[in-house]
Amino acid sequence: MKRYPSIMSLRAFEALSRLGSVSSAANELSLTRSAVSHQINMLEEVVGFSLTQREGRGIALTNKGSIYASEAKRALAILQEASRDNRGEEVAGKLSISCAPGLANYWLCHHLSKFSKQYPKLSLHISSPEVPDDTSNDNIDLFIAYGNGNWPDKYVRQLITIRLFPVCSPRFLKEIGGLGPPSSLIKMPLMHLVNHTDWRVWLAANGISNTQLEGGTVFSDANFVQSAAIAGQGIAIGDNMVSGNALAKGLLIRPFEKSIKSPRAYYLVASSEKVERQEIQVFIEWLESMIADAQAKYDSY
Template sequence: MKRYPSTTALRAFEAISRLGSVSAAAEELNLTRSAVSHQLNVLEEVVGFALARREGRGITLTRKGENYALEVKKALTILLEASRVNCEEEMIGKLTISCAPGLANYWLCRKLSGFTKKYPKLSLHILSSSFPSDISNDNVDLFIAYGNGNWPEKYVKQLMTIRLFPVCSPHFFHQRGGLGHPSNLVKMPLFHLVNHTDWRVWLAANGVSNTQLEGGVIFSDANLVQSAAIAGQGLAIGDNMVSGDALEKGLLIRPFEKSIESPRAYYLVASPEKVERKDVSAFIDWLEGLVSDAQSRYDRPK
């Protein structure tokens, strides 16, 4: 009679395949190293072939083991999904969202109560990616990523377009008695996101071309750029989403009305399997409703 592998053995093997170490798998599962090794041995007996090779203190999957690991991950995902939905209206379990840092801090994290009130038994986990276009974390169910939309073999849907424009604090603006013509900005402290591109494009659209921007401060994410601008340290390129709340509260102002459309945008990115889940679908529907409302208030193309 054919034996079925235990879920404990499958979980141990999945953790080993993902983490590349028996010790790391044991720590994640809160088991001893010997217990995890035992589960691996039991699973190999059930399937009838070697899943991994021990190499010193490390472990490497065999070719059959690599293929089996993919199937195990799918099977465990199905089991997890079966426990997520208690009934048609009530969702339980864990939903993990990764969001670009600036959008997470200045927009998403200020809106979450609407979703948590609607789904009080769903545990929502919000992560901040290491860079805006990063979708490398396999534990994430849905990414809100900033980029050009090129994520092959993934579900990709544009969430919002972005318009770019200069922002600064009211104190910075009044301290200088206004900023005058856009050409004056090249002599002022400018903040940049990753590189000088956004400022160069905006200045060119305002008649200041062939500008050699030197100095300034380059930040790794929009969160830091906007924080520095709010603190009155200089001028930044803001956008209709990250800067919207700060503009409404008067923490930032737009010294020039002209905006340009960013060549990048925010996208929803997920694996095709995860996007079919009811909790992921519910979060997407809620998020798109928020974006529709926010963009109608914040967008002011000039």
């Protein structure tokens, strides 16, 4: 499966390679230092080798990183030249986006006005699939899908790395009188998304393996899981994006600090023909910029 680096990741790495520090790159791109570091980490996952290394108190490029920096600058220069060629054309038309429901409801729908102000003549049509990794609708231009990255013969680019951790409402924690060690969760009302996998993986990471999870409620949609958790119905597995806003507002809390990297992530998926369209490219660039700031913010909760 071919994976493509994001424009935002390339921009972050190019700025770092040219300016010599994460802070300088962050200032130039109007991002946080955490957001720049996250973008470079994502780029290293795509290319499959280390681009940077520690050097004293600072950071330096590896040998492969120096070579890749030249290629990144060349690629960005080509994209910039293409933008100049189209500078007199205002982006217009219709763009159909399919987004996994949890991310759509708890993040994307809160930021769409910013895109509309930037591209007022481009009409966005947002929908959600029944299954988060479904990319089969031919009427959709771009999918923001949640899955394992395996969409053969498609343009696939990782957008967000997800970390999983238990969440519950403060009221629920108070009503049960607090929690003991992670093993005490087995006797609690656990809530699940689609199946029991996320809970089993998190518990195993905390030394509780071969657990027979019985009872609880299994939901088909991340919206249902989060709403039930906020309403104090039990303990769910949350993540740094879908749960980020609720954690920031105090609607949810994390009873345990331990988090694990999800085996799934959010990906941009499209046909190789459609992805070249200007309206898709401007939406991807806007989306990656917004996600970089959001992940840096929510990862701290």
